[in-house]
Each structure stands twice: as C-alpha cells, then as structure tokens.
Amino acid sequence: MSSDMNIEFEQRMYLAAHPPKRSDLVAEEIKRLMTSKNLLPGDRLPRETELQELFNVSKGTVREALKSLEVQGLIKVSTGPGGGGMAVEVPLDRAFQLLQNYLFFKEVSIDDIYRVRCLLEPELAASAVPYLTEAQLDALERNIRVCDPNLESQIDQYTQRQEDLTFHDIVASASPNPFLRFVCEMINQMLRQLTVYDNKMQLGEQQKFGAANVDYHRKLLDAAKSRDIEAVRNLMSAHMQDAQKSVKRLQGRLHGRLILDSEMSQRVLAVRAGRMPGTAAQSAAGGRGRKVVSKQSAARKSTAKKATKGTTTLKATGVKAHAMKATVKKPSARGRLSATLRNTKQTPDPE
Numbered sequence: 001m002s003s004d005m006n007i008e009f010e011q012r013m014y015l016a017a018h019p020p021k022r023s024d025l026v027a028e029e030i031k032r033l034m035t036s037k038n039l040l041p042g043d044r045l046p047r048e049t050e051l052q053e054l055f056n057v058s059k060g061t062v063r064e065a066l067k068s069l070e071v072q073g074l075i076k077v078s079t080g081p082g083g084g085g086m087a088v089e090v091p092l093d094r095a096f097q098l099l100q101n102y103l104f105f106k107e108v109s110i111d112d113i114y115r116v117r118c119l120l121e122p123e124l125a126a127s128a129v130p131y132l133t134e135a136q137l138d139a140l141e142r143n144i145r146v147c148d149p150n151l152e153s154q155i156d157q158y159t160q161r162q163e164d165l166t167f168h169d170i171v172a173s174a175s176p177n178p179f180l181r182f183v184c185e186m187i188n189q190m191l192r193q194l195t196v197y198d199n200k201m202q203l204g205e206q207q208k209f210g211a212a213n214v215d216y217h218r219k220l221l222d223a224a225k226s227r228d229i230e231a232v233r234n235l236m237s238a239h240m241q242d243a244q245k246s247v248k249r250l251q252g253r254l255h256g257r258l259i260l261d262s263e264m265s266q267r268v269l270a271v272r273a274g275r276m277p278g279t280a281a282q283s284a285a286g287g288r289g290r291k292v293v294s295k296q297s298a299a300r301k302s303t304a305k306k307a308t309k310g311t312t313t314l315k316a317t318g319v320k321a322h323a324m325k326a327t328v329k330k331p332s333a334r335g336r337l338s339a340t341l342r343n344t345k346q347t348p349d350p351e
Contacts, residue, residue, distance in 0.1 A: 023064035026055050030065060031074070034087060045075065045085035072098075096186050110195060110252055113187055114244040121168065121240050124184045126233040128174035129224050136174055140221050143167045147217070149210045164213045165192050171220075195252050209246040216242070 030045065037043075046054065051062045066085050069075045073090040077083070147163045165188045172188070175181045216239040223231035 021064075022057060023061050023068060026051075026057055026061055026065035027068045029055060030069060030085075034074070039087040041087055041089045043087045045087070047084050092182065092185065095182065096189055099186060100190075110191075110247060111244075113190065114240070114247065117184075117187055118237065118240040118244065120180065120184055120187075122233045122236040124175050124177075124180050125171050125220065125224075125236040126229045127177055127180065128171050129227055129229045129232050131174040131176055132171075132224055133174070136170055137221070137225060139170050140167060140217070140224070143170065144214055144217050144221065147210065148214050149207045160210050161195070162192055164210070164217075167217050171224075195247075205250060209250060212242055212246065213239075 030051070034045070039045075045051070045066075048059060048062050048066075051057075051065075052059055055062070066075065066077050069085070070077050073094040074087065075085045076088045077085050143163060143166055147160050147167070149160070168188055169185060172181045172184050175184075216235060220232060220235050220239070223235055
C-alpha cells in the first residue's frame with residue numbers, strides 16, 4: 001500500500017472514530033469561501049438562507065457555524081433585516097488568548113521566553129527603525145523618563161517593570177512585519193501579566209535592573225533617531241542578554257499559565273493613558289502595511305474574478321455595501337460537505 005493510500009486510510013479511520021460536528025464542517029467551508037474570495041474586514045458573507053442552500057444544511061446548523069466563527073474572531077454576526085455575517089479583523093488580544101489556550105498545559109519557563117526574546121527582539125527593533133514616527137519617538141522618550149529610577153518622581157518597582165515592557169511595545173508598533181510584531185507583543189504581554197520576582201531581593205538590586213534597562217533604552221532611542229539599523233540590532237541583542245541575566249538574579253519566574261480577558265484590558269488602558277501612541281495596528285508602519293495588503297488583496301480579487309469564468313457563482317442579493325460573489329469551484333462546497341458526512345456516516349440536514 002502506497003504512502004498516499006496509507007494517509008488517506010488513516011484520515012478515514014480518524015474521521016470514523018472522531019466524527020466532526022456538522023456545524024464545524026460548515027464553518028470550515030465558510031472559511032474556505034472567505035479565503036477563496038480574499039474577503040477584507042467589512043465584506044459581507046452570503047445571507048443565512050443562501051448558506052443553507054449552498055451547503056444543504058438547516059438554519060440551525062448555519063447559525064451554529066457562524067457563531068463558531070464569531071467566537072474565533074473572524075466574523076461579526078448582526079441580527080435584523082440587514083444582518084448577517086461580516087468579516088472582521090481578529091483583535092490582537094483575542095489572538096493572544098487563543099494562543100495561550102494552546103500553551104495552557106505546556107510547561108513554559110521564563111528562561112524559555114527570554115531565549116526567544118534574545119532571537120526575535122533584535123530583528124524586531126531593526127525592522128522598526130525606518131518606520132518609527134516622531135510621535136513614536138516622543139512616546140519612547142516619555143517612557144524612558146517614567147522608568148528612570150534617578151528621577152524624583154520614581155515609580156514603584158512593579159510599575160517600572162511594566163513600563164519597561166511598554167517601551168518594547170512602542171518599538172514593536174512600528175515594525176512592518178505583522179507576524180514578528182504579534183509574537184513579540186504576545187511575549188511582552190505574558191511577561192507583563194505572569195512574571196513575579198522574589199520580594200526578598202534587596203531594593204538596590206531591583207534599582208540596578210531598572211537603571212540598566214533605562215540606559216539601554218536611551219542608547220536604543222539615540223540609535224533609532226539616527227536611523228542606525230545595525231546599532232539598534234546590536235544594542236537590543238545586548239539588552240536582551242543583560243535582561244535575561246538580571247531576571248535570573250532577581251529570581252523572576254512565571255506565576256500561572258493563563259492571562260484572563262479582564263487582564264488583557266489593562267493593555268488597552270495603557271494605550272488610552274497615552275503611554276503608547278496608539279495600538280500596533282495604528283502605527284505609521286502598520287498603516288502602510290495594511291495599505292499594501294489591501295492593494296494586494298484587491299489585485300488577487302481582480303485575478304480571481306478573471307479565473308472564475310465557467311464556474312458556478314452565487315451572488316449575495318440585497319447587500320448594497322460590500323456585496324460579494326461567492327464562487328464555488330468543482331467539487332462544490334455542498335459536494336465536499338456531503339462527501340465528508342458520508343465518510344463519517346452522518347446524514348445531511350433536512351431541507
């Protein structure tokens with residue numbers, strides 16, 4: 001038996017032993033539809049009745065599928081005459097939460113996190129240098145003043161650790177690489193919410209850590225203002241290695257495995273308090289990145305339209321804004337769904 005046949009056999013055996021819910025299958029088909037049409041935030045899905053007809057399932061199954069996608073953060077469902085599903089941008093905090101669910105039963109140490117930081121933060125900072133705006137540079141300057149332990153208006157050590165991470169969030173907000181930005185912001189949030197230090201550590205040691213961070217941050221800001229990418233990369237690398245040693249010296253450790261939704265809101269409050277010049281998605285670099293993505297998506301949509309001649313097209317009627325055409329290539333969505341249901345010995349929903 002060939003390897004392909006083995007894989008197909010194992011897939012069928014798995015489906016037979018773990019039959020997926022019909023609504024989950026429909027949700028996957030809707031995501032496939034969204035991907036094939038390159039839907040952007042604000043684009044509408046076909047109405048519920050059209051999805052019922054497309055997938056040959058009941059209204060309840062469609063609604064359950066839409067609710068599942070809404071929980072995932074991919075769409076927003078509204079009720080009423082003009083209601084239905086609409087594509088939305090997944091909130092960053094929601095993405096944090098979903099990834100943490102995966103890490104919930106994993107043993108992740110603070111040393112594991114700093115090893116990753118040592119690899120990623122220098123590249124993140126280097127990528128951000130050409131895109132840092134004057135507003136972001138000013139925000140970095142204000143952050144340094146807040147964290148400086150030599151100032152009379154010295155904040156407590158815990159708040160200082162939080163603000164140290166805000167410096168890195170501001171830098172991340174200018175990176176044009178959304179994936180790198182997301183990973184680094186996620187790490188910052190985990191450190192912000194889950195890291196605790198030995199309270200018995202002498203105040204002088206804690207202040208030494210804060211002073212070292214401020215010193216590195218000042219040097220990083222000066223290099224960033226000079227647009228010296230290599231200097232920023234090297235400084236950030238040294239900063240991360242020094243921070244890792246300091247955390248070990250202060251006996252820092254992770255306390256808990258999960259950041260609650262209520263704790264995530266503190267990040268938003270930090271933005272509103274003016275400690276960050278807007279969210280990462282609102283930065284100048286991020287704005288430029290989204291424009292590029294939008295142009296690329298528009299180009300892909302144009303190409304897709306040319307490639308859909310001779311295919312079956314379902315048009316969402318009655319939608320004035322962001323109306324979409326859902327193209328179903330053979331095998332059709334209904335055919336794929338029916339085949340999966342047959343493999344799992346389920347029967348289609350009644351019409």
